Amino acid sequence: MRRGEACGLRDEDVDLDGGHLTVVQQITTVAYRPITKNVKSDAGDRVIPLGPKTVAALRAYQVRREGWRQASGDQWPDTGLFFVRPDGKAWHPQTVSDRFDYLIAKSGLPPVRLHDLRHCAATYLRHGGADMKEVQETLGHSNLAITSDTYTSVLLEFQRTYADAAADLIPRAGQHTAGSHGSCGTE
Structure with a gap:
C-alpha cells in the first residue's frame, strides 16, 4: 500500500476473516493539510489478499488499538479508520514518514525511504x-x-x-x- 492508502484505510475495508483488504480511499496532503479522497485510479481501487502472518499481525494491532480506545474512554474519536494514533486520531501522512525515518536512523539500518x-x-x-x-x-x-x-x-x-x-x-x-x-x- 502507498502511505496515504494505509492512512486512509477504513475498518470496513479490512476483512481479516476473509483474509483481504480493499483499498478505496487515501489521506494525502495539500499544503500540509490532510485531505481524504478516493484513490487516484480504478487500478488503485483494489483488493489485496492477506496471508496468515499478516492477518495475525493485524489482529494483534486491533487488540492494542482496543486497549488505547478503552484507556481514552469518551475522548476516543470514532474516525472509522483502521490505523490510528494511540489517541484514536488519524495519522498525518508526513508524520508517518517522519516516524519511519526516525526508526530507520535509530536502528542503524542503511537509509531507506518509506x-x-x-x-x-x-x-x-x-x-x-x-x-x-x-x-x-x-x-x-x-x-x-x-x-x-x-x-x-x-x-x-x-x-x-x-x-x-x-x-x-x-x-x-x-x-x-x-x-x-x-x-x-x-x-
Missing part, C-alpha cells in the same frame, strides 16, 4: 512466484508498463538466476554427472 518498501514488496512478490500482472494489481499500478519499467532491475536479477540455472545444466569438460549424454541429455 516508499521503498513498495519496491521490496514487488521484489518479494516476484520471488514468491507472482507474475508481473499480479504485482501490478497488488501495487495498484494503472498499467503493466509502469510496473515493468519500475521493476526492471528486479526482473534482471530473476533472469540472471535463471540464466545461471540454465548454464549449470550444460556439461563442461571434466564434469560427469549421472545420466549426462552429451548435448541436451540425448545420445
